[in-house]
Amino acid sequence: MIKRSFQICLLSLVVSSGAVDAWADACPTTKDDIATDRPDVTNSSLVVPVGSFQSENGVNFRSEDGGQIIDGTNTRWRLGIAPCLELLMDLPTYFATVRGSGSSGFTDVAPAIKWQVSPIPGKIDLSLVAGVALPTGAINVAGPGAQPYLQMPWSWELHDGWGLSGMLTEFFRPSDVVTHRITETTFVVEKKVTEKASLFVEYVGDYPENAGPSQLLNSGGLYRLSPTQQVDFHVAFGLNHNAPSYIVGVGYSFRIDGLFADKPR
Template sequence: MRTRQICLLLASSILGTVEAQAEGCPTAKDDIATDRPDVTNSSLVVPTGSLQNENGVNFSIREDGRTIDGTNSRWRLGVAPCLELLVDLPTYFANVQGPGNSGFSDVSPALKWQISPIPGKVDLSVVFGLALPTGAVAIAGRGAQPYLQFPWSWELHDGWGVSGMFTEFFRPSDFTTRRITETTFVLEKQLTKEFSVFTEYVGDFPEGAGPSLLLNSGAMYHMNRTEQVDFHIAFGLNHNAPSYIVGVGYSFRIDGLFANHPR
């Protein structure tokens, strides 16, 4: 009997927490919030019953090599309040000049849970994903590669905001670099209701190898509540990073896919 009472108490506590969170979760009335063009993902999930598609193309230079990659497509589906399913489709990397490899990256499904939807405070999400071994080994590496990610954001005053992300990438089949830690930090300014700019630091720290450091800046423009175009340019801060990366993107959201969540 005591075990049953404990289980009921835990269940009611969890349900109460979910219901409380649901009041602060994104809805179809909110503007689109994307995981691009910065490396730092949004700390907000897609509204329940909404399907969001984010796309982009990049041109990068690393030493003597030139590479184009696209379409960097990410599909995101809000399946419950503060909960989304997402999948990164394979991106094709085309080596257009100098040394380098061409091929597709892995397909990577993931689950994202927004755990602190508190307006005016720090928002935080947790993401668990898995890169499946579907791409070219020279591009994506060997074997399945799970990752754990924590994007956060904090809205300040007068359109200013800061955000960041901590990610651990695990590569069990790689005998030289079994783990990569990535940290990011973003300073963002909303200039108008539709137009925002940002500057971002990105640091990748492979186990047993030197870090790759980038400075990434860009802008986002909301064409309407559910469409966004973006631009970014990144500069390498050390020899392990690309010399520079230039990219553009387009994202859109379709609302009201579930019967109880109208458009």
């Protein structure tokens, strides 16, 4: 199953490579405002500009299974290495139980590559992501063994500041004796309220193999302090007993441009 899914992803990348080359001029540049993969679960369908480094960070407080947990810093590093192509890495996040029962420890480090395959303004944008969570964290928090994943975030800008987006992710857990695969689907309705601020409402559903689903209703917003800096918040509520009761989080992200010699800062 894993091999077949990666073959499908590779085929999609090959088929779309000609389009990416043709539309390289439409890929994000340093003239564009920062676009992050947070605070919603749905990642941006846009990559970071070539020669730009982006750091996205946040802290969450949640109530789950009768316990209260803080996790942070939820850091993701992103680096634009070519038009419409970036490398990204999720750094280990520490989960600390502050009240009640729950597991404490670090999550895995997870490198990935992201390719924006349809940078066409006014139409649906789509990216393909392939990554793997390496077994560096605590097993009781991150799970056993390496965990590859494939991901497809998309977005569609509508009129009057409205937009739709979503994401399909397949998480593979070959070392887990019970759940070998988890499918995650998200759907977001977003409204740009000013030139610098926007709000969103999001559905998040996790559907593990051989287990019941976990469903969340997430909402929040972001504010751009500058074209390269952003603060954000979100509040989520569980829709069934498998999901956390609630999650509250805040974050700060920034972008540094011009890291490559031929790119202006």
